[in-house]
Amino acid sequence: MLLLYLVLVVALAKAWYADQMVQPFHFFNDLPEWKQLDKFAHALWAFHVCAMAGRLLRWGGLKRYLEVGTIAGFIIVSSIEILDGFSVGYGASVFDLLANAIGATLFFLQTKLWSRIKIFPKFSFHFTSFAVLRPSLLGDGFFQEILKDYNGQTFWYSWSPQKKWWPSFLSVAIGIGAEGMIYGRDAQNEAQDLSPYRKILFSVDLNPHYFHYSSKWLRVITYPLTIVKCPAPAIEISANGLRFYWLYF
Secondary structure (H helix, E strand, O other): OHHHHHHHHHHHHHHOOOOOEOOOOOEOOOOOOHHHHHHHHHHHHHHHHHHHHHHHHHHOOOOOHHHHHHHHHHHHHHOHHHHHHOEOOOOEOHHHHHHHHHHHHHHHHHHHHHOOOOEEEEEEEOOOOOHHHOHHHHOOOHHHHHHHOHHHEEEEEEEOOOOOOOOOOEEEEEEEEEEOOOOOOHHHHHHOOOOOEEEEEEEEEEOHHHHHOOOHHHHHHOHHHHOEOOOEEEEEEEOOEEEEEEEEO
16 A cells, blocks of 8 residues: 555656645645536545555454544545645645545445445546647646546546346446636636536446456456446536537546
8 A cells, every 4th residue: 555655646746746846835725726626536536545545454454444544545645735735836725635534534434334335436537628728737648638637527426226126237427527727717717718617417337336246356357447437428517508428438
């Protein structure tokens, strides 16, 4: 787990923070930025890092793996704020820490109350035309854009109804996204004749639990289904009206 954490920090430092860590540590109010999508990203990764830490500790035989794993996951994700705190144009964010706490709490409460995850926070991404307008901020190339281009990111909450009439391999998924952004704040985007807007999406997804308990190897192969939302038809609702996608990424 420590090795994974070190790899994550190095990768983020190279992809996001290169040539930026030159300021004294400081805080920054970033709540008005990116239509708050970055907060959904923090909650998502805090949830899954806590889940991973809990599984590793349970495998290691720790009795209080849930509590320790949740705390460890929260600390691991929140320590990224140290990088932000030294970065030009950024800063450590109290709201990022709050989002991390929400993600960690969502994992802890589900596992504590139900002994399983029923609501999976998930992520999907599609390429947009906005990254090329500001590649230094939104990314230049596949891996950077996945991390940086909020226009193409959608954060989902996937849940499978426990009903006889509902197909057990499917989940219902509600997603939130935003587009029209090359700067963090609305006024900056509007000054560039862009119209940033939020969007809510409704879709279906594959239920990880349907495959999870079939066999050990199938659990390993299908593990990404707990994090990544499968492409599927979707309905989008936004200020621009109603839109249907035959296949939404």
